[in-house]
Amino acid sequence: MKNQISEILYKEAIRFLPGGVNSPVRAFGSVGRTPVFIEKAKGSKIYDADGNEYIDYVCSWGPAILGHAQEAVIAEVNKAVRDGLTFGAPTKKEVILAELISQIMPSMEMVRLVSSGTEAVMSAIRTARGFTKKDMIIKFRGCYHGHSDGLLVKAGSGALTQAVPDSAGVPKSYTENTLIAEYNDKSSVQQLFEEYKGKIAAVIVEPVAANMGVVLPEEDFLPFLRNITNENGSLLIFDEVITGFRLGIGGAQEYYKIKPDLTTLGKIVGGGMPIGAYGGRKDIMQMVSPLGPVYQAGTLSGNPVATAAGIKTLEILYENPGLYTEMQLKAIQLADAFAERSKDKKEPIQVNQIGSLICAFFTDYKVKDYNSAVTSDTVKYADYFGKMMDKGIYIAPSQFEAMFVSAAHTEEDIRRTCQVIKDI
Structure with missing residues (x-):
C-alpha cells in the first residue's frame, strides 16, 4: 500500500x-x-x-x-447540529440519555454526564472520597483509568506498594494515596486492606482489563472485590469505559452479575462523540454539586450533539x-x-x-x-x-x-x- x-x-x-x-x-x-x-x-x-x-x-x-x-446516528447528529452545538444550559436530550443509561445499567441510579472517560473516572474517585471521607484508592497494575494525575501511576519495586508517578510532571504527593494491587490476585487486595485498614475509599477496576490487552477476571475475582469493599466500608468502582455496552447492553456488571457502587463510562455513550458519564447509588451521587459538597463541572457536559448521538446509539443496541x-x-x-x-x-x-x-x-x-x-x-x-x-x-x-x-x-x-x- x-x-x-x-x-x-x-x-x-x-x-x-x-x-x-x-x-x-x-x-x-x-x-x-x-x-x-x-x-x-x-x-x-x-x-x-x-x-x-x-x-x-x-x-x-x-x-x-x-x-x-451509522446512518440513523448521523441523521440525529445532523438534526442536532442545525439547532446549535452547545448552550452551556440544560437540554431535554441530556435528561433522556441519563434516563436511558440508568434503565440499561440499573446500578447507575443517578448519572452525571461529562466529556471523556478520563473526566468520568477522575470525578468518580473524588465522589468516592467525599462520600466515604477516606483518601486511599486501590487500583490494579495494568489497568488504565485515564490520565488524571492520581491514577497515572505504576507499581514501585515491590509487588504491593504505594504508587509512584508514571509520568513526568506528576508530583509524588498526588499519587501517595493510590495503592497498587495485582489483577486477579485476591491476596494482594486483602493485604492492602489489612495494612491500610479504615483508610481505603474505593477499589477501582476494569472488570475486564482491556488496557494490557484483553485480560478476563477469574471466576471469583469480581465477587471477592464486591465482598471485601462491603466488609470494609469502601466503594467498588467499575471502570466500564471499554466494557460498557460491549459485553452486552448492560456491560460487564450485567454479564458478571456484580453490582458496583459507581460506574464510569466513556465515548461509547455518545456513539463516538466526545462524552463520558459516571453514576451509581443515589445516596452517593447526591454528594455531587449542586446537591452536595463534591465539586465537578463542565461547560460542554451533556452537550446536545453528543447526547443526540448517544441516545440513538443506545436505542439501537437496546432494541436489537x-x-x-x-x-x-x-x-x-x-x-x-x-x-x-x-x-x-x-x-x-x-x-x-x-x-x-x-x-x-x-x-x-x-x-x-x-x-x-x-x-x-x-x-x-x-x-x-x-x-x-x-x-x-x-x-x-x-x-x-x-x-x-x-x-x-x-x-x-x-x-x-x-x-x-x-x-x-
Whole structure:
C-alpha cells in the first residue's frame, strides 16, 4: 500500500503537534511505522489520505460499535447540529440519555454526564472520597483509568506498594494515596486492606482489563472485590469505559452479575462523540454539586450533539439484542483463526476473547494478569501488525490493546481477516 500522503502529513504534523499526534498510541511508535492519516470511514471500513481501504478493528478504540457513520446516528447528529452545538444550559436530550443509561445499567441510579472517560473516572474517585471521607484508592497494575494525575501511576519495586508517578510532571504527593494491587490476585487486595485498614475509599477496576490487552477476571475475582469493599466500608468502582455496552447492553456488571457502587463510562455513550458519564447509588451521587459538597463541572457536559448521538446509539443496541450474539460469534471466528495459525506455524499465541473484544498475545503463557501479559513478544506483534496493515486490516498499533468487532463487520470482512491471520 502507498502511504505517500500520510508520510507528508506526518512530517508536517511533527512541526506543530508533540510527536505529530494528539494521543500517544497513534504515533505507531511501538510498531516502528509511520501513522496513517484517516480521511473518512463508513461501516466496517476506514480510508486513509492515500485512498487505502482497511477493515477496521480499532473502531475508535471501542465506541464505533454500530460501525462508522451509522446512518440513523448521523441523521440525529445532523438534526442536532442545525439547532446549535452547545448552550452551556440544560437540554431535554441530556435528561433522556441519563434516563436511558440508568434503565440499561440499573446500578447507575443517578448519572452525571461529562466529556471523556478520563473526566468520568477522575470525578468518580473524588465522589468516592467525599462520600466515604477516606483518601486511599486501590487500583490494579495494568489497568488504565485515564490520565488524571492520581491514577497515572505504576507499581514501585515491590509487588504491593504505594504508587509512584508514571509520568513526568506528576508530583509524588498526588499519587501517595493510590495503592497498587495485582489483577486477579485476591491476596494482594486483602493485604492492602489489612495494612491500610479504615483508610481505603474505593477499589477501582476494569472488570475486564482491556488496557494490557484483553485480560478476563477469574471466576471469583469480581465477587471477592464486591465482598471485601462491603466488609470494609469502601466503594467498588467499575471502570466500564471499554466494557460498557460491549459485553452486552448492560456491560460487564450485567454479564458478571456484580453490582458496583459507581460506574464510569466513556465515548461509547455518545456513539463516538466526545462524552463520558459516571453514576451509581443515589445516596452517593447526591454528594455531587449542586446537591452536595463534591465539586465537578463542565461547560460542554451533556452537550446536545453528543447526547443526540448517544441516545440513538443506545436505542439501537437496546432494541436489537441479537447484535451482541452476532458480534460475539464473529469474534470467536477471529480467535479460532489465531489458534489455527498458532498450531500450523508452531507459533506461541494465546488468545483472550470475550463478547466483541479480542486480543492475541505472542507468548506461551496463559495471560491472566500484568506479569503474564508483558511476556508477549512485542517484536513479533510489530511484524504481525505491519503485515496486517499491508493486507488492508487495521488493528491497534500496540500489543496491549483490544481488537473490537462491530455490528457493521460483515461475514466477508471476518472471512477475509481470518484468512490473512492464518496466511501472513
